[in-house]
Amino acid sequence: MTTRTIVVVSAGLSVPSSTRVLADQLADATRRRLLEGSPDTTVEIRHVGLRELAHALVDNLLTGFPAPALKQALDEVAQADGVIAVTPIFTASYNALFKAFFDVLDRETLVGMPVLIAATGGTERHSLALEHAIRPLFGYLRAHVVPTAVYAASSDFGGRGGDSAGLAERIERAADEFATLITSLDRPGGADTDGDLIPFERLLAG
Amino acid sequence: MQFGIFTVGDVTPDPTVGLAPSEFDRIQAMVTLARKAEEVGLDVFATGEHHNPPFVPSSPTTLLGFIAAQTSRLLLSTSTTLITTNDPVKIAEDYAMLQHLAGGRVDLMLGRGNTGPVYPWFGQDIRNGIALTVENYALLRRLWREDVVDWEGKFRTPLQGFTSTPRPLDGVPPFVWHGSIRSREIAELAAYYGDGFFANHIFWPKEHTERMVGLYRQRFEHYGHGRADQAIVGLGGQVFMRKNSQDAIAEYRPYFDNAPVYGHGPSLEDFMAQTPLTVGSPQQVIDRTLSFREYVGDYQRQMFLVDHAGLPLKTALEQLDLLGEEVVPVLRKEFAALRPAGVPEAPTHQSLKAARDAELGKELVSR
Numbered sequence: 001m002t003t004r005t006i007v008v009v010s011a012g013l014s015v016p017s018s019t020r021v022l023a024d025q026l027a028d029a030t031r032r033r034l035l036e037g038s039p040d041t042t043v044e045i046r047h048v049g050l051r052e053l054a055h056a057l058v059d060n061l062l063t064g065f066p067a068p069a070l071k072q073a074l075d076e077v078a079q080a081d082g083v084i085a086v087t088p089i090f091t092a093s094y095n096a097l098f099k100a101f102f103d104v105l106d107r108e109t110l111v112g113m114p115v116l117i118a119a120t121g122g123t124e125r126h127s128l129a130l131e132h133a134i135r136p137l138f139g140y141l142r143a144h145v146v147p148t149a150v151y152a153a154s155s156d157f158g159g160r161g162g163d164s165a166g167l168a169e170r171i172e173r174a175a176d177e178f179a180t181l182i183t184s185l186d187r188p189g190g191a192d193t194d195g196d197l198i199p200f201e202r203l204l205a206g
Numbered sequence: 207m208q209f210g211i212f213t214v215g216d217v218t219p220d221p222t223v224g225l226a227p228s229e230f231d232r233i234q235a236m237v238t239l240a241r242k243a244e245e246v247g248l249d250v251f252a253t254g255e256h257h258n259p260p261f262v263p264s265s266p267t268t269l270l271g272f273i274a275a276q277t278s279r280l281l282l283s284t285s286t287t288l289i290t291t292n293d294p295v296k297i298a299e300d301y302a303m304l305q306h307l308a309g310g311r312v313d314l315m316l317g318r319g320n321t322g323p324v325y326p327w328f329g330q331d332i333r334n335g336i337a338l339t340v341e342n343y344a345l346l347r348r349l350w351r352e353d354v355v356d357w358e359g360k361f362r363t364p365l366q367g368f369t370s371t372p373r374p375l376d377g378v379p380p381f382v383w384h385g386s387i388r389s390r391e392i393a394e395l396a397a398y399y400g401d402g403f404f405a406n407h408i409f410w411p412k413e414h415t416e417r418m419v420g421l422y423r424q425r426f427e428h429y430g431h432g433r434a435d436q437a438i439v440g441l442g443g444q445v446f447m448r449k450n451s452q453d454a455i456a457e458y459r460p461y462f463d464n465a466p467v468y469g470h471g472p473s474l475e476d477f478m479a480q481t482p483l484t485v486g487s488p489q490q491v492i493d494r495t496l497s498f499r500e501y502v503g504d505y506q507r508q509m510f511l512v513d514h515a516g517l518p519l520k521t522a523l524e525q526l527d528l529l530g531e532e533v534v535p536v537l538r539k540e541f542a543a544l545r546p547a548g549v550p551e552a553p554t555h556q557s558l559k560a561a562r563d564a565e566l567g568k569e570l571v572s573r
Contacts, residue, residue, distance in 0.1 A: 058471065059472040062469075062472075200397075200398035203391055203395065204340060
């Protein structure tokens with residue numbers, strides 16, 4: 001019996017949010033992939049909506065510590081088997097809430113963590129922000145980011161001239177890569193963010 | 207148990223009137239607060255050390271020496287003395303000098319300092335913060351304990367045949383506390399030497415303090431200095447009181463909302479729930495302070511911050527009156543009643559001298 005915990009971090013601001021819709025689609029596709037051919041696997045999806053944590057995030061930037069609700073979200077990310085991170089594109093990059101969350105997350109938390117990145121935007125012209133802004137952020141945090149990053153423009157959600165079939169295909173491909181990465185890494189959950197004890201003899205040695 | 211106040215020494219405009227005190231007024235206010243602390247029956251006054259505006263106390267032993275001359279019982283300390291960017295030779299000299307002037311009423315708390323540019327201004331690199339602490343403190347200990355020191359390290363010019371003067375009063379170095387918010391290495395260092403450990407305990411949730419003190423106590427025992435519950439622990443604390451708690455909250459709120467460290471962030475109510483800050487009646491401060499021992503064990507020193515964020519001197523002095531008249535006498539009695547046998551008081555010059563003399567006596571007998 002294996003339990004895979006996927007934490008979905010979404011930085012959408014409006015309610016309802018197309019960022020949240022994309023995040024849910026990615027989570028569902030990932031669940032399906034993880035369950036395929038593994039009947040003894042349970043998949044738990046936890047959703048971290050950054051809009052509800054907006055004030056707590058700013059407070060954390062000012063005080064240096066997270067309020068309880070934010071602490072719980074940060075802990076959930078640390079305990080995850082994989083993280084789906086979705087942001088709307090604002091001014092050529094991730095939005096401020098998204099950046100604030102990963103700024104206050106302990107820097108070691110995502111080391112070796114499978115991460116699926118995705119973004120939404122008004123037009124498809126912003127899609128490469130995923131490659132130029134969001135992928136390097138997780139590279140810095142030393143996460144394993146899956147090769148396919150999923151971008152959804154308003155037109156991808158349907159309508160004339162849109163490419164909803166293309167979006168569905170990208171979601172499936174990304175989820176497939178993500179699930180494969182999670183299963184093959186099989187990382188032990190519950191990283192200890194406090195680090196280990198450093199005996200004084202080692203400190204004295206310089 | 208010792209009770210005292212510690213000052214950051216910030217020159218902050220009073221947000222209710224928009225005026226900041228002059229440096230002269232602020233420095234004189236710190237002296238007035240120290241004298242008042244002795245007058246109302248507190249035990250300790252400690253000053254921070256800073257090398258950038260808006261802070262004034264760059265020269266702690268000058269300030270403490272001046273206060274020593276105007277007090278007779280008050281223990282003088284620091285919060286903190288920068289072990290990273292000060293020359294350990296100068297720390298050894300300055301605090302031994304202060305010991306003699308103050309008749310032994312001196313200890314100090316070492317800290318790294320977290321203001322990035324101070325390191326390069328003093329020729330150091332913040333990335334070496336821990337390594338500087340370890341090396342400088344090892345040298346400081348030798349300078350106080352060995353009459354002639356030959357020494358070579360990574361961060362300072364070597365010493366050959368050096369004697370730090372004056373020698374510590376009665377040959378007994380000042381007691382040292384190590385202050386930290388969350389560096390486990392500092393708890394480890396304090397435990398290794400059997401020194402005191404002081405947890406900041408004002409800016410962060412109690413869980414951090416609990417974890418750090420727990421680690422320090424466990425390692426104190428590991429290094430053979432005594433039982434874990436006999437380790438020497440100090441805590442910071444932050445209070446604002448009026449007879450009625452509603453008055454305290456209303457008066458303190460503008461200072462909290464505009465405070466340099468946490469202002470414009472969480473609400474006063476959230477911050478009180480999440481950190482040890484207590485704004486309310488003297489009874490509320492008593493109850494909250496008594497609860498600290500539930501997560502750090504019985505401890506030796508409680509320091510309060512009462513004079514920051516632009517609070518007027520008059521207000522800070524009123525806080526000292528309340529501490530001295532209503533809070534500390536009750537805390538002394540309650541803490542003493544709860545403290546198990548075998549948990550020591552904080553070391554003083556007299557107790558360290560007596561322990562040293564007893565040790566010497568044993569050696570003489572065994573010869």
